[in-house]
Amino acid sequence: GENVEQHPSTLSVQEGDSAVIKCTYSDSASNYFPWYKQELGKRPQLIIDIRSNVGEKKDQRIAVTLNKTAKHFSLHITETQPEDSAVYFCAASKGSGYSTLTFGKGTMLLVSP
């Protein structure tokens, strides 16, 4: 089955700096890669996703890049703010009518003022 590795497990940055979280996946058939943000005690919320026919996607301060050949994808957050502090999960799945997500283990991002 699919295996998703996520690094780093914790990341501390100063407000205004950029943050990068990286994930690798094992199943070359995977074609959908969402990123979820989870604040303490709350539900995971989708912040951005990318499909395998696209190499990069941006939404304001957030971007995701995908390298299908290397089987890795990354989340980039620019101009970080304290409210970006949360746990971020990457995930991978493959389309087959419906599909299950394989999550990475998560990255705790702490943005210090």
Add this chain to the structure above:
Amino acid sequence: DAMVIQNPRYQVTQFGKPVTLSCSQTLNHNVMYWYQQKSSQAPKLLFHYYDKDFNNEADTPDNFQSRRPNTSFCFLDIRSPGLGDAAMYLCATSRGISGGASETQYFGPGTRLLVL
């Protein structure tokens, strides 16, 4: 607003006392999922339904069962909760389009289960 609703938000039960968690959705999505999430861990998939077709993950304990009586509702039954079952239980839905690309999952707020 269309959404995924979970009740109760907090559930306290006694060791070995059956408990049922509920999930409802107004999104009219075909697929519903149940996840278990323990502290500092990723969500772990327990079950999922495509319409009424039930799929059980291989490592889901026998202690856990699920029911989906209709499109809108899904239940998670824990027959004899143990201390290790204390966790956040998340329900999620996705559209599920035949032949389509993978679908975004939308999570409910979760039910935090405490086992005494």
